[in-house]
Amino acid sequence: MSYTKFIPIDYDYFDWQGRNYIKITGRNEKNKRVCIIDSCNVYLWAILDDSIKDKEIEKLKQKIEKIELDVKGRQTKVEKVEIHNKNFLSKQVKALKIFATNYKDLHDIADKLDMKEIVKRRGYDLGFATHYIIEKKLLPLNWYDIEGELLNNSIEFGGIDSGLDVDFCIKMKSFKKIEDGKYNFKPKVLAFDLECDEFKIGEGEVIMISLVSDNFKKVLTFKEKNKKFENVEQVKSEVELIEKFLEYVKKISPDFLVGYFSDGFDLPYLKARAEKYNIKLNIGLDGSQPRFSKGNIGGVGTVKIDGIIHVDLLKFIQTTYSQYMQSETLALNEVAKEFLGDEKKPFKFKHSSKIDGNEWDKYFEYNLHDSVLAYNLFEKFWPDLLEFTRVIQEPVFNISRNGMSSNVEDFIIHNLEKFNEIPEKRPGYDEIGERRKFGKYEGAFVFEPTPGLYKDISIFDFTSCYGSTIVTYNLSKSTFLGNKKPKQDSYSIETGGEILYFSTSPGFFPEMLKNIILLRKKFKEELKSEKDNAVKKARSNAFKLLTNAAYGYQGFFGARYYCREAAAATAAFAKRAIKEVIEEINKRGYKTIYSDTDSIAFLIQGKTQQETKEFLKKLNSQLPGIMELELEGFFKRGMWVTTRSGEVGAKKKYALIDENGKLKIRGFETVRRDWCNLARKLQNNVIKMILEDGNEINALNYFKEIIKKIKAREIEREELIIKTQLKKPINEYKAISPHVIAAKKMQERKMPIDMGTLIEYFVAETRETKKLVREKVKLPDEKGEYNIKYYLEHQILPAVENIFQLFNINTKELLDGKKQMTLEGF
DNA sequence: GTTGACGTCTTACC
């Protein structure tokens, strides 16, 4: 018998003699690579009709035990059937646990179970790795003591161990969890990036590949002989380049191979080139090539390597961080700037045939630094990846790529057992179609503000508003009772013209969510005294993101636990709660001036901050369940403006300044990337001056300066570029807007255009006959003067006119050079 | 043919 410590990293499975085996790659405490082979029970659930008698169940059991199948050349049969008392959607059910030989046959067995006594078949659509983790509880990225049999050139499992590039291969007998924190795990990471002449997969050649690991930096290339740049390793050809890359990957043998957009570009590109030369990209630990899976509609696919986790950082950052980021795009450069304070090396892309002598070193340096950035970003995000994996309990490969709704779902799936729940099935194509037909339901409440410049403002907001609403009112698929008053105790709310009822007896989904919210609260509290604890910070963040995604999950048509009514009720309960708080605030002598979804802004009306904080405490003591208000802050001044039409106050658009002079701007053009920089800076400065000074005098002078500069053509083109993202394939646009025209121009130039590309253009002077904006669009490097009229009337003026309107200043007249009647008139 | 009103499409944000 062999013993080892073990941390599971990658999960994969294989079939041997008709059975499924899990193959888990990880490390031991001495950082040796270990592969564990294990198996687990394979089964599905058949939920029985309530009315069926014990005798009949016994008969049914015997009938099912006789099922034998011959599918896809595989002999398989039901091995055993047990009867269990389980829960399904929080209701007690009798269910048959039907054991089979092979996980892949469960579907076919389920098809054979169309008996009238069986009302539902469940639990055969989870994926074997997920099923294994649930069944055995050998959780990813946790430490274990393993006992097993060392496989050394064994013929067992078809001699699998001899083909595996690992230090030990063990057939597991038993394992025991080691307490948290006893061992650390520092993964071996290799970041890579490749450069080429063409951006289209299958065109052009790979010119260089950079590799960065712990104490290792290298650029491989067959180009240029001038190599002042010390990290360059010269090879003779593209073939040798690819082969050398493979050699280094094998030699370094990382736990994680890290790229940035490598699912969509680097690896597919490399594959296409390798195929051309008939090179096998055999970097998997079992000698296999990367597996390329197709992406969903519009999405890119994923690339999986046996035993090595390929992480495309772009995907992980996108799902977990993008909504909290300042960067306008997820381009490596911007992401690196925001998270590392570092950026790409300057190098303007050129076809390799046009690069001369000393420019090559710049190119190598550029290429190498991209890998450095990817490596450092991985280090930065490792605590998050680790904690997400531990909290959700799915293999880290999936965690690095799944969206938040999948994460929520996986979290549920891995916690069902605590509730004795049978998993719900994934909706099929038709089911999704049905769900989508329902259309939207009523959402949040937004208070219509009265435009103006205000003083002394306080803001309260609900902590995890929708999450705590779901918990407080027990809102979920399994607790929904319909829209007729039930006999049992219930929570009810009216929305969309009908009343929805939910059971008061706790459902598993709200219970799980409650647990997350409470844990997060605990971690957040602990963080106050140990701010640098990256792991706790990451775990707290993982809980926060899961909580925030829970509401969206229940309203998402693709979810196993989709419940439109629960989502609608969540919005409705939250709406009721916030309206009640607004009333309380006003009753107390404050004045509410704005509110949106989960936050309320009100005037302090001469009361002290202390009084306000005590009032908050009192409010909290009256709130139901785990609903909780917190103080967002006190603000010296704030402004709300009118809509363009000028009649009412604009919602979701305001600016605040706190006692330390810190600005908080929401919804204004300043924060929108589809406005040119000039307009955004202008607006930002105008807002700042007005909020700081409490009047418009300086701001107005500044505005006049800008007008003068535009008219004198003194503005740099850079400041006038408008950036808009392509949201769909270019030929699907019904309305041909300016950015579509710009995208078409880029296409003609063979620039890489895709869904998601950020299109940049400016509006130029053209002949009088061209009226539409799209007829004046030019790409940033095209010749032409900027269109003074357009930038004045469509960028500069709209950015500030509503703001100056607060002071009865008509900017339109100002711009036309007319005398300001309004100013003098008042 | 041009103009303006109004609806639709689209993006980006809360």
Add this chain to the structure above:
DNA sequence: ACGGGTAAGACGTCAAC
């Protein structure tokens, strides 16, 4: 391919002139 609410620009369409 997580939700709804909202602002706003530019195009598209149609009727009035």
